[in-house]
Amino acid sequence: MIANLSGRCYGGDRDLDAIVHLIDICEAVDRLDQGTSISELQQKINQPCRDLARDIRLWEDAENKLICFAELSIAETGEPIQGLLSFRVHPDARSGDVEAVAVAWGETRMREVVKERGAPVKLRSWARAQDADRISVLESCGFRVDRHFCRMARSLSESIAQPEFPEGFALRLFPGAQDSEAWVEMYxxxxxxxxxxxxxxxxxxxxxxxxxxxxxxxxxxxxxADGTFAAFCYCEISPEECDRTGRNEGWITVLGTRRGFRKIGLGRAMLLAGLHRLKAAGVETAIIGVDAANPSGALRLYESAGFHKIRDSVFYVKDV
Incomplete structure (x- = not known):
């Protein structure tokens, strides 16, 4: 353990520079493609219903140098209540001790949630499949493997089939915030x-x-035909991320088909439509994430559309 390591609450915007600096240092070693900027971090931190005083924690050494940054994303709905713990530790301070402190903080925070909401909770975290050190830390702290995910990529310079929609369905742009409730219900x-x-x-x-x-x-x-929102594909391009990585990539961020409209080709049609949109926007490579055990056969769909695996991740869970 680092001598005189002290933890404190998030201090607001004044802490953003130090957190971004720590993440950049970690990225240089870990290469997780999870670098950030002040604006990106601010957007992530200020998510609705985030308790800034209790869901973020910083640890500093005796010279007030930031050593560890941790955050919890706590689900607003459902039981058991899920808390996803993310933490970054300075490469010079990684021995398992600082990481254990971050996990213990996450457990304590989730126990507060138990008392406040009167419902059981689960603490989750994740690691790259190749990150033996992070996996060792999580397992030593009592986490167990829960699910496997993979990231996939597809070059947009290769031919993309034209989407074919079932009869009675039309491709539209999302009308806007006035239809938020309909979109959320579909999701x-x-x-x-x-x-x-x-x-x-x-x-x-x-x-x-x-x-x-x-x-x-x-x-x-x-x-x-009756106006029901049946399926969706939302794509995203982050200029800051592209500048940071030097890669011209865009994401198929979310893709889905609602109950009652599956197995008729809507998922494939929406995926292909999204790929065409990204290509038209000048993107060279499309990225998508997928649950390896997805019950709807998403992995097979993406492979058939030209995607290939580039990275595997493991999600872990711990009962608190």
Missing amino acids: NQSFIDHWNHRDLTVEKFKYDLAQPNYRKDLDLIAVA
């Missing part, structure tokens, strides 16, 4: 059968719509 009905689903709230959705990187031309929905 929740699309992912209700998926692992660890927690309902999206209208408040959170509107927060995301207001962010600088949101582009209406990349927010696609399939509308049924």
